[in-house]
Each structure stands twice: as structure tokens, then as C-alpha cells.
Amino acid sequence: MDDQLSRVFSALADPIRRDMVARLADADAGVNELAEPYDVSVQAVSKHLKVLEEAGLVTRTRDAQRRPVHLEAEVFDLMTKWIERYRRQAEERYRRLDDVLAEMDTDTAAPDRQRGAS
Amino acid sequence: MDDQLSRVFSALADPIRRDMVARLADADAGVNELAEPYDVSVQAVSKHLKVLEEAGLVTRTRDAQRRPVHLEAEVFDLMTKWIERYRRQAEERYRRLDDVLAEMDTDTAAPDRQRGAS
């Protein structure tokens, strides 16, 4: 797991991390704040944040002794591009398949009608 | 990791599995076929397929002794919906932040005619 895409997907594979992202979409927050809803230690949440950070999903600034976490939404595009690419490709393929089937229909419908449709 | 979203993200976190999906977007394929490009055992690929299958990304039919793997692109929507939701939310938030900043500009430009609205 070395490329960014892997890191992003992997980061979002964890429900806690997804939830943190969801909350960060609404407002920046510090580690303690973020940790509050879950019943895991603050250190665990800190680790989760590190994962999100290394995936490029999040950045951190300093504000006195707090280190507010900020969501970086651009990385999402990396995923959507990948996903959309193959979704489109698959759909395009099905479309062609439909064409082929339609073609077969006309083949069997119009030409040699010495053998009912399948 | 029990919910589908986690399974899908987790499934795509692996480069080999992503590559398999990419190839399956182009054409269905059997396990051996799929395994060929990678230098891992066929059994390993079989396991990868199981992961993709349990994530709902792939289905398998039977054709003689082969078990062609077929990409199910609908599951992608699950991810894009999630991603887009929070991407939009974050962007909306930034937009509001811009408004606030603009507001502050006008406040300081056309100074307090009685302590501007909150």
C-alpha cells in the first residue's frame, strides 16, 4: 500500500475515520473534540488522524496548544476520477453489448424466418 | 468492518484488486485469466475475488468449468454518493466562510453604522 489511491481508499475503509471525515466536512476540530463521540482512547484517534493525514485527506495547523484538523476535499477527486473512469467504461461496454443484442434481434427478426426466435 | 461501504473501500484499497476491477470493466474473465499478469498464485487471486464479491463489486456465473467474473458497477454509486455528499458539504462550508470574509470586508470598509449584524 504505497500509492496515494491505496492510502485514500484504505483510510476511508474504517467507519471511525469515515465518521471523522463526515464531521470535519462540517467544521474543523481538535483531537479531543474528535475523540469525544467514540469510546476509544484519544491516542487511537490521533493514530486515525495520522492515517487520514498521510492519505492527504486532512491537514493540521497550530492554534495555541491545539492542532485543529482541516478537511482537504480535493483528494476526493482522485477517487471519483478513478471510480467514474471504470464505471463509464463498464457502462459503455454494456451499451455495446446491448447494441449487439439489438443487432441479433434484427438478424433473427427480419432475415431467415425459417426458425422462430430463440 | 461490517458495513458495505467499509467493504467496498477496503476492497479497492488493494492495487491488485483495483487492477482486476479495471480489467473487468473491459471484459469478464476467469480466475486464471485474471491471475496471469500478477506474480502471485492463482489461489491468492481467488481470495481477492472473494473480497470483491463480498463487497458486491463482482458476481460470478458458471460456464462449464469456468466461473467468469463480472463487474457490478452499481456499487460504485454507493461510494460516489458518500464522497460527493461530504465534498459538497465541505465546499458549501468554504463558500459560507467566503461570505463571512466578504461580510467582514464590507464591515470594515463601510464601518459600523451601529455594530453590523451578527
Added chain:
DNA sequence: ACCGCATTCAACTCAGGGGTTGAACAAGTG
């Protein structure tokens, strides 16, 4: 019935992920 091919099951190794606790490190505040 037997052989061969494609696929999966079983048992095992090894590395890494997510969790813990306890100590360390910053950065205000008395």
C-alpha cells in the same frame, strides 16, 4: 470410468492495523 483443467478449501506464515497504557513533549496560565 478416467483424465485434465479451473477453481476452491485448509492449514500455515508473516506483516501490519487498530487497540491499549504510560510516559514525553508543547504551549499557554497561575
Added chain:
DNA sequence: CACTTGTTCAACCCCTGAGTTGAATGCGGT
């Protein structure tokens, strides 16, 4: 300076994930 708050580092457990090899299963072909 001492103290408190917020956050991270370190060492450790336990379990899962990706890989292996070897044997079983499913299904034609002859």
C-alpha cells in the same frame, strides 16, 4: 517556575489480511 491542557511517542497485545503450498472439488473431453 510549576501546573494544566492538548497532543504525540513508545512499547506492547491481538486479530485480520495477503501470501504460500498441498489437497479436494466440479465438470467437460475422450
